[in-house]
Amino acid sequence: MAAVPVWAATCTPAQLDEILAPATAQHNSVEVACSATLPKNRTISKRLYFTGAGASNQVFDCNGNTVAPTHITGGDSIVIRSKKQQNQWLRPENFTIRGCKVVGSVRVMGMGTNGEAEALRLSSLEAGHTERAQAAAPSRIRLENMNISGNGRIPLYLAPGVNHVTVANSRITGHSKSVAVYLDAESGHNTFTRNTIDAKTSKRELIAIDGSAHNTFSHNRFSALNHGGIYFYRNCGEGGTIRHQTPSYNTLSQNVFYYHRYRGRLPAVWLGARDGNRNYCEADAGYAFGSSLDNRDFADFNVVENNQIYRLPIRRMIRDEGNNNRISENRTVR
Secondary structure, three states: OOOOOOOOOEOOHHHHHHHHOOOOOOOOEEEOOOEEEOOOOOEEOOEEEEEHHHHOOOEEEOOOOEEOOOOOOOOOOEEEEOEEEOOEEEOOEEEEEEOOEEEOOEEEEOOOOOOOOHHHHHHHOOOOHHHHHHHHOOEEEEEEOOEEEEEEOOOEEEOOOOEEEEEEOOEEEEEEOOOOEEEOOOOEOOEEEOOEEOOEEOOOOOEEEEOOEOOEEEOOEEOOOOOOOEEEEOOOOHHHOOOOOOOOOOEEEOOEEOOOOOOOOOOOEEEOOOOOOOOOHHHHOOOOOHHHHOOOOOOOOOEEEOOEEEOOOHHHHEEEOOOOOEEEOOEEEO
16 A cells, blocks of 8 residues: 655745745745745745755645746756755655746756766666666656746756656746757656647757657647657767667647648657767767667657647658557548
8 A cells, every 4th residue: 555645744934935035146046845825916036946855745836926036047947856865866756836827947857957967877877777767856746737938948847767747737838949848868657638838949849758758648739839849759878878768658649739820841740750860879889778779769659649730631740750659540620
C-alpha cells in the first residue's frame, strides 16, 4: 500500500508577507516551503523557488494573481527543483501549483537545468542513467489553470529526468526565441491535457520531445505552428552528455492543430526529426550504449491518433521517420 502523503503546513502570515512583499535588488526571490492560497488582487514580484523535499506535498494557489519578477535579469519566474545533499538528491513530490498568471517562464529541474549539466554528463557515462536522472528529478507535479506568457525564454521547460508532471487546463502563450514547451532527455510519463499552446516561436517548432518517453498529449489546442508543431528526436551528444532514452511510447490523441494561412512546409508532427543531423553528435563518442553507440532518434512505438488538423492534408502534416508507430484516425477539418 502506498504511503499517504503528509501535506505541508499552511504558510504563516509572516511567510505570506515575505512572498507578497515587493521585490528589491537584495531580495528578488523567495523559497516557498508551505501551502497557501494567496489573497486576490496582488502581484508577486519575486522569483518563486520550490526546492527539494521542503516543497513536497504542497498546494500553492496563486488565486489568479500575476507572478512577474523584477530586479532580476534572465532566468525563470517559477523554479521547481531538486537539491543535492550529502550525495543524495532530494526532490519535490506531490506538489500542485495553480491559478498563476506567469510573466516569463516555468522550469522543473532535477540534476541540472538542461542536458549539458555536469552532473548529468557524468551520470550519462554509465548504464542506468535514465533511472538515476528520474529518481533525482521532481515527480508527481501538477500545474493547473496556469497562464504562462513567455518573454523570450522557453515558457515551460521540463529538464532531464522530470517525470509524472501533469499540465492541465492551462495556456502557454507569449513568445520564445526557442520552443514553447521542451521535454528534455530522460524525462517521461508526463501528461498535457486540455491546454492551449500558442506561444510564437522565432525559428523552432512549438514543442520539442527530446529523448523523452511515455508522455501523453490529449485534448489540447495547438496554434502558432508556422515553424513546426511537435517534433520527436534525440539531441545526440550535445555537451558531451550521452542520451540514453529514445523519444518512444508517447501518445498524441484528440488534439487540434490549428492553421489559418500557413501552407504547411513544416509538419504538425514529426517522428524522427533529426536522426543524428547535428555537428555535435560525436561529442559523446566512445561508449557502447545510448546516443554514443548510435546517433539516430529511434522515435518508435508512438501513437498519433484521432487528431484534427485544420485545412492541411494529413499525409503532409504527419511525418513518420520512426518504426512501429501507430498513426490512425487523424483527419483534416475545414
